[in-house]
Amino acid sequence: xxIDARWAVFTEDGAERGANLLVKDRDxxxxxxxxxxxxxxxxxxxxxxxxxxxxxxxxxxxxxxYATVRDGFGYLSYQDANRDKAYPEGDPASEGCEFDxxxxxxxxxxxxxxxxxxxxxxxxxxxRPASVTWxxxxxxx
Numbered sequence: 001x002x003i004d005a006r007w008a009v010f011t012e013d014g015a016e017r018g019a020n021l022l023v024k025d026r027d028x029x030x031x032x033x034x035x036x037x038x039x040x041x042x043x044x045x046x047x048x049x050x051x052x053x054x055x056x057x058x059x060x061x062x063x064x065x066y067a068t069v070r071d072g073f074g075y076l077s078y079q080d081a082n083r084d085k086a087y088p089e090g091d092p093a094s095e096g097c098e099f100d101x102x103x104x105x106x107x108x109x110x111x112x113x114x115x116x117x118x119x120x121x122x123x124x125x126x127x128r129p130a131s132v133t134w135x136x137x138x139x140x141x
Contacts, residue, residue, distance in 0.1 A: 001123055005032050005067075007044035016042075029119045033112060037069040043099040044068065046119075050126045051080075066102040067119065071095065074115025075104035077137075078128045086134035088118065105137075 003023040008016045019041070021032050036044055046065040063080040073094040079085040087108035094109025110118060110132070121129040128134070 001126060002049040003119075003123055004047040004049055005044045006047070007036070008042040009038070010040050010042065023119075023123060025123075026116075026120050029116055029123060032067075033069055033074060033116055033119070036067065036074075037112075041068070043101050045101070046122070048122065048126050065122070066099075068097065068099065068104070069112065069115070070097045070109070072112060073109025074112055074118075075109050076115070076118065077102050077104065078134070080128065083128060085137045086128075087137065088129075088132040089135055090132075108135075 001024065004020065005023055006018065006020045009019050010016050019035070021028065021035065023029055023032055035041060044067050046067055047061055048063065048065070051062055063078070064085070066077045068075050073091060075097060077085055077087050087105060088110055090107055090109045091111060092107050094107060096104050096106040096108060118129045118132055121131055
């Protein structure tokens, strides 16, 4: 099982560089979380390499998963061919955060250790983690 994590890192001069990590075990999940906690890191797209393609001709993946770490909380969104975009029901103290690729609503952040466990579950199951309750992106609007 492998997750291909890809994100941008913004430099002090305003430029950006690409970053990526192939995640194959719990230690690499922890490494990813540490890298995403850097304030210069943008939101990461997580591509699970053991899921089928939605469109094999064009190489489109059947899922969109985004993750970041901000202010002591891990944020995650999940969408696939059969499920609309959703966010975990997280700690009410998590303020949420916004990026170009995804906006994580307040209350959707998970404590970092819990976030690690949820990412490990995604890595090992190749499916939306069942250990958290999910709310769709329109919840609370």
